[in-house]
Amino acid sequence: MAADLGDLTAFVAVARAGGFRDAARASNGSASSFSEAVRRLEARLGVRLLNRTTRSVAPTEAGARLLDRLGPALGEVEAALDVVNGFRDRPAGTLRLNVPVSAARLVLPRIVPAFLAAYPDITLEVIAEDSFVDMLASGCDAGIRYGERLEQDMIAVPIGPAEQRFATAASPAYLDRCGRPEHPRDLLGHACLRGRFSSGAMTSWEFERDGEIVRVEPSGPLIVRAGAAIDLAVEAAIAGSGVIQLFEDWLRPHLDNGALEPVLESWWERFPGPFLYYPGRRHLPAPLRAFVDFVKAQGRWP
Template identity: 45%
Template sequence: MKRDELGDLIAFLAVCEERSFTRAAARLGTSQSALSHTVKRLEERMALRLLNRTTRNVAPTDAGEKLAETLRPALDDIEARLDSLNALRDRPAGNIRITASRDAAHTILFPKVAALMREYPDITIEISVDQRFTDIVAERFDAGVRLGESVEKDMIAVRIGPDLRMLVVGSPDYLARNGRPEVPDDLTHHTCINLRLPTLGGLYAWELGKDGRNINVRVEGQFTCSDPDLVIEAAVAGLGLCCLPDTHLQSGIDSGKLVPVMQEWCPSFPGYHLYYPSRLQTSPAFALLVERVRWRG
């Protein structure tokens, strides 16, 4: 294989994974036109159509998908072996890509990786903030961050934060006007603020429980929003009760703008975990990252 042919294959795989010439070009640090020319050259050399192109989408053909399935493990192995060479350096080095939700990225992940990058300037870290459940293997991330209960069984999971609780809160003004709910059934008589889930688009059913009894409560009210910060603003403004993770609500509770209710119905659950494939050959840089973000209690 000629040297430029390997580059063509890497370019094709990037387009195949990103489903976009624009995003793939940004990922590879090249222009869209140059990338399009590269893929076209590969198709001509192989005498096969590898990608179906429309104005809105790029998708692999059957031949393209088979080629991508062949390339992924081979290139992953090359990348892992190159990363392992970093062990020969005096200081850990290399690039680490992580996908995480906005809350986890801001409150837990970034403060720790910022300190790591200051100490080790040869380590580069990319955090992709995304609320959806990302296939880290298919999208070539080194690791992802999810709540412990959501991590797939075939992944290695490392706790990076404390247990969390979903708390029900309201403003002092709202509670003075409407009273405090004591049990989940009381919520039917209250105005509640709905959170629309960004992953599936449905409304979040409030997850409550006590003495081993878990229930999901569908609530109703005037206001619905997909942004937790706006949900909190609405609760502070007295527009109803809301139910969000305690990490989102703590500052409002500490300031007295929000008051927790039904706390005995708000059990804790496993917090954020860093997860990665069990077959991953971890580089010294990645192993160092895992140790730095590990929750110590």
């Protein structure tokens, strides 16, 4: 009952992607070839592995059990094949990173171009989302997260800025019309533009000054998906719709050109920068090892 390795890999890709088209898109293959591979595997095993509808594909109970066992096994196969990379002049292959949208916008642009220039045989695939998925289950080699989101069995390497701040701001026209807050609790009387995580939780606004921490749950006319649609909230703030809180680096161009005015700047909260994280296994794929070494060589920036 030995199954073809390619068919097993295709099944894992489809199950993780949630569909044949998404799996094909991620690997530059065709949906029909993935469908045929899964059909062959099901025929060989004599059991249905995927439930298919017109809108989605999901593992059956048997498929879920197989997926749980295959993920680590295929990872070991990839690690074994990657040993050959040690005999190349320079590492090659694909490196997949799962990162928050903020890291894709504020951290990676200062790292990726130089890394790609240094390692032309490595293909970097970046999946940007803010849903805090299981990095390994999603088929990624490493991820970027902040300290409170890191799993304890992962190795964490500092990446990007040593420190960041959340900035609160609004357009001068809005503040002229509605007044300038003097304390974080004053925001409860203002129109605030907020974000919601994919889990459904709303982002709370936190402030700190002289050891005092104040958390507020403001309300307002606009709620956007955190990360994915945050630029809409920024444009609404510039247009005078209300107050926004976001990474200072994200708002900095608009603060510098006067489109936005700082609000409660002495209360802006500081926090440590993000980390590159990956499983604490003995052998790292060559592309990941190259990226880890590159990030370590750069170190934190001010």
